Amino acid sequence: MVRAIFLAALCSGCVATVGELPPPPAPVQLPDEDAGTSATDSGTMVTPPIDAGTEDAGTTVTPDAGPSDRIPIFVAQGMVGRTTISCDDGRTWVANRSWDSEGDELLCGQTTPIECYSGPCSARWYDNTCSSDTQCDCGHSPGFSKGVAFDGEKFVGTWGWGWPGSVRRSTDGVTWTRSMEGQAGFGGIVWANGKFVTGDREPKISADGITWSAGGDANFSGPNEPTIWSVRRMGFATYRGEGRVIAIASGNTDLDVLISSDQGATWWRPTTLPSGCGDGVGAYGDIVGGNDVIVMVGSDRVVCRSTDGGVTWTRHALADDIYSSGVWTGSEFWFWSSSKRWRSTDGLTWTSTNTTPATRIGPVARGPNGTLVAVGNVWEGYAAQSLYRSTDGVTWQELPNSAFTKSHPLFFITWGMAERSAVCP
Numbered sequence: 001m002v003r004a005i006f007l008a009a010l011c012s013g014c015v016a017t018v019g020e021l022p023p024p025p026a027p028v029q030l031p032d033e034d035a036g037t038s039a040t041d042s043g044t045m046v047t048p049p050i051d052a053g054t055e056d057a058g059t060t061v062t063p064d065a066g067p068s069d070r071i072p073i074f075v076a077q078g079m080v081g082r083t084t085i086s087c088d089d090g091r092t093w094v095a096n097r098s099w100d101s102e103g104d105e106l107l108c109g110q111t112t113p114i115e116c117y118s119g120p121c122s123a124r125w126y127d128n129t130c131s132s133d134t135q136c137d138c139g140h141s142p143g144f145s146k147g148v149a150f151d152g153e154k155f156v157g158t159w160g161w162g163w164p165g166s167v168r169r170s171t172d173g174v175t176w177t178r179s180m181e182g183q184a185g186f187g188g189i190v191w192a193n194g195k196f197v198t199g200d201r202e203p204k205i206s207a208d209g210i211t212w213s214a215g216g217d218a219n220f221s222g223p224n225e226p227t228i229w230s231v232r233r234m235g236f237a238t239y240r241g242e243g244r245v246i247a248i249a250s251g252n253t254d255l256d257v258l259i260s261s262d263q264g265a266t267w268w269r270p271t272t273l274p275s276g277c278g279d280g281v282g283a284y285g286d287i288v289g290g291n292d293v294i295v296m297v298g299s300d301r302v303v304c305r306s307t308d309g310g311v312t313w314t315r316h317a318l319a320d321d322i323y324s325s326g327v328w329t330g331s332e333f334w335f336w337s338s339s340k341r342w343r344s345t346d347g348l349t350w351t352s353t354n355t356t357p358a359t360r361i362g363p364v365a366r367g368p369n370g371t372l373v374a375v376g377n378v379w380e381g382y383a384a385q386s387l388y389r390s391t392d393g394v395t396w397q398e399l400p401n402s403a404f405t406k407s408h409p410l411f412f413i414t415w416g417m418a419e420r421s422a423v424c425p
Contacts (some may be wrong), residue, residue, distance in 0.1 A: 011354070012264070043154070055354040070301075070417040071424055074373050075150075075173045076366055077157050078410035080114050080121075081106075081166070085173040087424035088388040090373035093404035094423045095174040099143050106142040106166060106181075114138070115382060116408060126182070137190050140168065147188040147234065149196060149234070150416035156196055157412075160185030167198070169209040172419040180204065180212050187231025193243045194203050197264035199231035201249075205264045215264035218247060222254020232282040235296075239290020239309035246287045246294065248278040255279060257296075258309040272312035277304035280322075283378050283411060284362070290328035295337050295347040305347040318342060318350060323414075327366040334393050336361050337362060341393045354402040359389060359396045365413035373413060381409035 026380050070319045074086045078210040081099030086092060099107050100121075102112040107114075108122040108130035121136030123320055138144060140162040148157035156169045156179065163400045165185035169177040187199035187397040196206045201214040220228035228251040247267075257278050258267040280298030281287065294302045296313075303316045318336030327334050332343045339358035362378030376386035385406045418424065 003264070016349075033321070052270060069420055071420055072415065073173050073418045073424060074367070074413055074415050075143045075155050075170075075418075076363070076373075076375065076410045077148040077406055077412045079116055079138040079145055079158055079408040080141075080425070082143075082145070082410070083148075083170075083173065083176065083242075084407075084410075085418070085424065087366065089369070089371050091399070091403065095389065096407060097174075098408055099114075101265040106164070109136075114408070123163055142185075142352040143187065143289065145411045146186055147190075147199075148412050148414050149189045150227070150414050151191045151196065151209065151215075152414075152417070154209050155414070155416055155418075156189060156191075156197060156206075158186045158189045161407050167204075167209075167212075168324065172421040172424070173416075174421045174423060177253070179203045179206075179209055187249070188234030188247070190234050190236040190245055192236050192245050192263045196262040197234075197260070199234040201227075201229060201231075203264050216259075216260070216266040217269045218249075218258050220247075220249035220256040220258060222251065222256055224363065225227075225251040225254040228254060228256055231234070233285070233287060235289070235294075237293070237294045237310075239285070239289070239292050242309070243268025244289065244294065244310050246296070246298070248281050248287070250278070253324040255302075263308070270310055270313055274304065274313060274315035276302050276356075277313050277315055283322050286324075286326035288328050288331070288333055290333060291346075293347045295333055295344075297326055297333075299323060303347065303350070316348060316350075320352070323359050323377070324364050327364060327372070329366065331368075332368075336364070336393070343393075353394050355393075356395045359388060359398075360398070360410050363411055363413045365415050367415045375410045378411055379409055382406055385409070 012293040025080050040129050076084050084093045084096040093336045094209055095129050103109045104125050105359045108124050110122045114136050116136055116138035120134050122132045122147050123142055124130050142160050142163045142165055144161040146158045154171045157363045158167045164182055166316045167180040169179045169218045170176045189198050196209055197206045199383050201218050204212040205215040206212045228249045229245050231249045247258050254280050260267045278296055280300035282297055284299035285297045295308045299321050300317045302406045306313045322337055323337050324336035332345050335342045338360040340354055342350050361374035364374040366372050372390045374388045387399045387404050
């Protein structure tokens with residue numbers, strides 16, 4: 001039986017987070033010519049900045065910039081190490097791949113197709129032993145998708161939860177190479193205008209997605225749980241030209257929010273954070289920034305908003321549960337419930353518009369031309385999986401079955417400029 005940390009019957013109606021993880025074993029660095037390195041230094045908790053400068057903010061990626069040998073694509077990341085891409089503005093999806101189709105060593109070389117929570121699977125533990133499960137718990141496995149980020153040249157994704165996971169990178173969205181392995185699974189990854197930062201109590205940082213070093217210790221804690229291990233969601237925002245990495249972690253009873261304004265080198269805690277802020281932000285909801293405002297929107301109708309770079313937050317309410325991730329359009333925040341698009345210019349006042357058709361979407365991404373692509377219910381895969389496209393966030397076109405491969409559940413989507421490939425020449 002697979003030695004999962006917890007078993008969870010994840011389904012179309014279940015909650016957006018999975019159980020608290022205990023401290024992971026020490027990382028195991030696998031032989032790989034591209035494997036990164038890990039430093040031993042770590043930072044400390046610091047006092048929230050009052051008005052921080054911009055010398056470490058880095059350079060913002062210009063979405064529509066890039067050499068002529070690059071093309072715009074959307075990258076979707078899913079369970080069992082899955083990725084698939086669209087290079088025609090979300091109309092069709094190609095280059096579908098996953099670890100079970102490749103015989104990945106983290107699945108002990110398994111090439112039999114996996115169906116999460118239904119069919120069998122194998123997985124490799126920290127000591128390199130393999131075990132199997134008759135009904136694969138993909139939510140606690142090496143291949144659980146936890147985020148993908150783009151730095152202007154490459155996509156870097158992280159997989160794994162409770163088992164030794166993997167961070168991998170790609171320049172074309174088609175071929176993915178190992179970058180770092182042996183961690184218990186990060187709770188997310190962001191590009192923080194100069195550094196990739198992973199979500200963990202011991203986060204890792206990298207300027208290139210190849211070589212990794214230790215960031216500052218992120219000591220998530222709560223009144224009932226002095227140590228919280230599980231990062232549920234990460235986000236990145238800018239405030240007065242400076243970057244902010246925001247991470248939400250929760251345990252069995254407590255929740256904590258930590259922020260870094262120096263690309264993961266040190267972390268600080270908000271001085272004011274109302275109760276419930278960050279609840280329900282995981283597979284549903286998101287952390288999004290725009291116009292020096294940061295919002296955390298969860299599935300439980302709670303919106304928390306900061307206008308001072310994350311130092312203080314106020315709590316507000318929506319009339320609907322939120323099941324989607326969020327986008328900043330350049331002038332508005334957009335989120336979606338099961339039948340409405342919710343929008344706000346300031347994160348304080350929200351208005352809704354019925355979607356056509358009444359469509360529940362989960363992961364969503366927006367290209368610089370305004371095109372939105374989305375997955376239906378984040379937990380649904382295989383025959384029930386649905387993908388959508390929209391130009392206004394209100395009217396959605398469901399893609400025909402011929403436009404993509406129905407496979408493992410998809411949890412994240414991002415946009416970027418990719419190198420050309422055989423499938424996207």
